[in-house]
Amino acid sequence: MGDWFTIDRIDESSFIISEYRHWEETHAYLLCGKERALLIDTGLGICDISQEVRKLTSLPVAAAATHIHWDHIGGHRYYPEFYAHEAELEWLNGKFPLPLDVVRGMVLDRCDAPEDFRIETYELFQGRPARTLRDGDAIDLGGRRLEVLHTPGHAPGHMCFWEKETGYLFTGDLVYKDELFAYYPSTDPEAYAASMERVAALPVKRVFPGHHSLDIQPEILVRIRDAFRGLKERGLLRHGGGRFAYGDFGIWV
Numbered sequence: 001m002g003d004w005f006t007i008d009r010i011d012e013s014s015f016i017i018s019e020y021r022h023w024e025e026t027h028a029y030l031l032c033g034k035e036r037a038l039l040i041d042t043g044l045g046i047c048d049i050s051q052e053v054r055k056l057t058s059l060p061v062a063a064a065a066t067h068i069h070w071d072h073i074g075g076h077r078y079y080p081e082f083y084a085h086e087a088e089l090e091w092l093n094g095k096f097p098l099p100l101d102v103v104r105g106m107v108l109d110r111c112d113a114p115e116d117f118r119i120e121t122y123e124l125f126q127g128r129p130a131r132t133l134r135d136g137d138a139i140d141l142g143g144r145r146l147e148v149l150h151t152p153g154h155a156p157g158h159m160c161f162w163e164k165e166t167g168y169l170f171t172g173d174l175v176y177k178d179e180l181f182a183y184y185p186s187t188d189p190e191a192y193a194a195s196m197e198r199v200a201a202l203p204v205k206r207v208f209p210g211h212h213s214l215d216i217q218p219e220i221l222v223r224i225r226d227a228f229r230g231l232k233e234r235g236l237l238r239h240g241g242g243r244f245a246y247g248d249f250g251i252w253v
Helices: 049-056 086-092 100-108 189-200 219-233
Strands: 006-011 014-019 026-032 037-040 061-064 082-085 131-133 138-140 145-150 159-163 168-172 179-181 206-209 243-245 250-252
Touching (some): 014 049, 026 049, 026 206, 037 049, 082 086, 086 131, 189 219, 219 250
Parallel strands (some): 061 082, 179 250
Antiparallel strands (some): 006 014, 014 026, 026 037, 138 145, 159 168, 243 250
16 A cells, blocks of 8 residues: 555544545544544545554444545445445435546546556445434444534535534535535535534534645634625525635635
């Protein structure tokens, strides 16, 4: 696997596993409790993320997807115990809204893949989750508790994971520094705005995005919320509304 994965430590029981050799610069998060661990997202699946996880913990690990997009579930095949939101179960059962050849093209786009990687063998992960998640559910890792926040907009079953005790918010594709996507047919700009209202009201101490820069502060939640408010006031919060830049982030609706 070489240097496909980059590991960063958040604290003594929390880790970031990043894939910087692809333009999406995806991040997965390993959170360890006293009894079990949770892996939030599993990256592209180009290399085996479970090998990296085993270096960091000996606890049993379950995987939870912020949403069922190819760049967040690629390593789910290594985790028979995985969780997904009820609104996206069909995407795990042959009804993902993009054809496989389109997904394969995005995997290869601006990707410094390992020499032994073969795109013709790349498949969309499919399967039945061990647990179906809903808004307000709790995930107990033993002395560590995460709350599921259903935050649709980028995807119908998109979830953020909120750890109240630490103030950690794991945002998936709802929040990151770069252009935020709400233009696909499967997105919902109005729902995205409502989700931003919700997370911006939380007492967040640290933001952990699904992509790109990890140098991101909680104040961005308010700025993104306000940007969506502005688009709504201008009548642009709809598909085809346009692409808008706000400095360190953008919105495409």
